[in-house]
Amino acid sequence: xxxxxxxxxxxxxxxxxxxxxxxxxxxxxxxxxxYRQILGQKVEFLVSFYNNEISEKSEIFDDQFSVERPDGxxxxxxxxSTKLEDSAMYFCASSEIQQNGYTxxxxxxxxxx
Amino acid sequence: GESVGLHLPxxxxxEGDNSIINCAYxxxxxxxxxxxxxxxxxxxxxxxxxxxxMDKRQGQRVTVLLNKTVKHLSLQIxxxxxxxxxxxxxxxxxxxQFYFGTGTSLTVIP
Numbered sequence: 001x002x003x004x005x006x007x008x009x010x011x012x013x014x015x016x017x018x019x020x021x022x023x024x025x026x027x028x029x030x031x032x033x034x035y036r037q038i039l040g041q042k043v044e045f046l047v048s049f050y051n052n053e054i055s056e057k058s059e060i061f062d063d064q065f066s067v068e069r070p071d072g073x074x075x076x077x078x079x080x081s082t083k084l085e086d087s088a089m090y091f092c093a094s095s096e097i098q099q100n101g102y103t104x105x106x107x108x109x110x111x112x113x
Numbered sequence: 114g115e116s117v118g119l120h121l122p123x124x125x126x127x128e129g130d131n132s133i134i135n136c137a138y139x140x141x142x143x144x145x146x147x148x149x150x151x152x153x154x155x156x157x158x159x160x161x162x163x164x165x166x167m168d169k170r171q172g173q174r175v176t177v178l179l180n181k182t183v184k185h186l187s188l189q190i191x192x193x194x195x196x197x198x199x200x201x202x203x204x205x206x207x208x209x210q211f212y213f214g215t216g217t218s219l220t221v222i223p
Binding site: 004033040041042043044045048056058091093101102103104105106107 | 155156157212213214
């Protein structure tokens with residue numbers, strides 16, 4: 001069964017450092033998403049991406065965040081200057097069509113120290 | 114150590130019994146709903162979906178019921194198995210994003 005692959009599975013970074021979280025969506029999917037889940041809390045929407053541009057973003061997705069699809073397979077989330085409160089599980093997801101059930105990756109656990 | 118964050122509703126059922134997990138959603142304009150299962154250390158896994166023009170949908174061992182009048186969604190799992198132990202989230206779709214509920218932790222007792 002096709003999978004969304006995320007790397008690394010765990011990233012520890014110092015406050016103020018930049019991190020890039022990587023995702024390989026399912027190959028025939030056109031819509032890509034990042035969500036995050038702070039420990040013990042809800043899964044929260046960050047951003048959706050289609051046709052090489054952001055289609056929607058939440059209030060969480062401020063200027064410190066950016067997304068990129070640098071080639072035909074990868075989809076990345078960059079946090080420019082990490083804060084302690086950025087510590088969370090970050091999930092990438094993709095879907096073939098809009099408003100369809102996503103396939104989520106296993107997540108990257110980001111720990112900011 | 115001290116735990117932080119939300120305390121999830123919990124449900125414990127005996128193996129073989131049926132489970133019912135409930136969810137209240139907030140936006141009456143939401144027209145698409147999904148139940149996800151999340152096992153420890155993994156991403157949410159799609160279980161079943163339903164669109165707002167339906168009030169019931171069945172899958173393999175699972176049934177989702179939608180009551181738009183009271184904005185309520187339920188997930189029924191038949192003959193619950195130990196592998197069903199997980200956190201279950203409902204998610205409502207509005208526009209181009211899903212809004213997730215806080216989740217219910219299901220524990221299946223062998």
